[in-house]
Amino acid sequence: MTRTLVTGGAGRLGRSVVAALAASGREVVSVDRVAAEGLPAQQFELDLLDDAARHELFTRVAPEEVVHLAAIPAPFAAPDDELYAVNTGLASGVLGDALRVGTRALLAASSPTVIGYGAPEGWAPAYLPLDEAHPVAPWNAYSRSKVAVEELVRETAEREGARIRLGTFRPCYVIAPEEWAGAPTQQGHTLLERLAQPELSAVALFNYLDARDAGAFVVAWLDHADAVPNGAVLFAGARDALVRGPVREAVAAHLPSAADAAEALGERDALFSSARAEELLGWRPTRSWRTELVEVEGE
Template sequence: MDTVLVTGSAGGVGARTVDALADAGREVVAVDRRTPLSDERRDGVDYAAADLTDYGETRQVIGAAAPDAVVHLAAIPHPEDHAGSRVFANNVESAYNVFDAAGAAGARIAWASSESLYGTVFADEDWLPDRLPIDEATPTEPEDPYGLSKVVGEEVAAAAARRHGVPVVSLRLSWVTYPGDERRREARETFDPATADPSGNCWSYVDVRDAVSAIEAAIDPETDIEGHEAVLIVAAENFLGRDTAATIEAVRGTLPADCDLDGDESVFDCTKAERLLGWEPEHSWRDDEANADENG
């Protein structure tokens, strides 16, 4: 039976990943800065506390678990509530420590990179790429410490794959949303293109259930990955229910000269994830809202 170690296990994506892996019969080691109280622990899951910016602690907790796979989700998730230097240092140091320790253990690795590495989400200026949709070949041009930490993290991931000969998948996640989360509905119902602020990710998102299924596919021993691969993990459509290109043009006053978007489809192209991981998004805001209306 495979053993999977999950960092950031107390977070929204982390907790659901732990549950999904345990439900699938995996041995799971859940790692965060603190272990949960006894009544908050899931039966059959081992818990460990570690400061992942400390190489010795990281190497010790991963070595003791001897995992077949490591899922690295621990990070400061944006640059808005912390000093930029802290965001960058925390995310890069923890990525290096986890990837090197996991590689030394011979573990497959999947980790949460981000769409922010393109420079979209936290840019000071009104940013658009030279072409849409965005894919893995689109240049990464971050200005902020969070996006930059993900660019560096992917380079560290590639180095770990080369050094240790293990497969590493960088999952470029969009804004992760959750069933019952009203933020998408509120944004959609109050949206006015005449007054709306530009959206750094052009109103893209990914349902947490699809994020977890991508993680499971990335660490599946049957998934044929060699070296390091980066893949976008994004819902198929924007969460506004509007024509994507027309909405971008209405809000920003312009579109890239090279724009090939159809209807409300996302500005992020997930073809590579489908090809390498066999992954496609299965959940939509429309389904969640239909269910909420039926139960409401």
């Protein structure tokens, strides 16, 4: 049985990733500062920035696969210097230990925010939908830390060659299962509030991804890591935009600088494309707010 270590396994995204990995038949180990109830994994509670504790854990578990999610997960959630140092320090520490113990595949979480939307000085896409070829333009410590993680993974893949499969992914705004039923989302609003006030989602280009679809993405990446260019980054987002009504109208109203580029979008299209992940991994997001939320509203 493949042993897979998930960092940040008790978190919003981590819980669904752990569940999907366990359902795929893997032996899952979660490491986090806190434990989560009912997680189908062996859980270790420790600070991954503690080098000695992290070394010992990796030596003891010797994971064949690592999914690195632990981070300060949002812009401005901590002072700039701390946020950048924590996110880059976690990634380089975890990657270093994975290499040391002979891990054969590691996937780390980046973020769509690397693209640069929401910048106070303004931002416009070169084209829509956004894909992995679109230039990045980080403007805060969080998105800078994620660009650095992508770069660290890419450089390490170049250096380590065939020894390990490495990659990063940019999951769109993750919606955990309980959030379809009214629990607050990462930014504190419920989904119904986000749909009623499109300006809340417009700053992140109406992006989202069901956490179970994110879990399926991680399983697909680990199962098909050889099919992805080593060190590459992939977007992972829902196929539609998190907004009621035609997406071009919503973009024109709330993101005028993207209105021209949005002419290329269909009525319900997402502003992000996961086509590359679909092509390389055979993964497709299967959940939409249109199906998930309706079930709850109909109760």
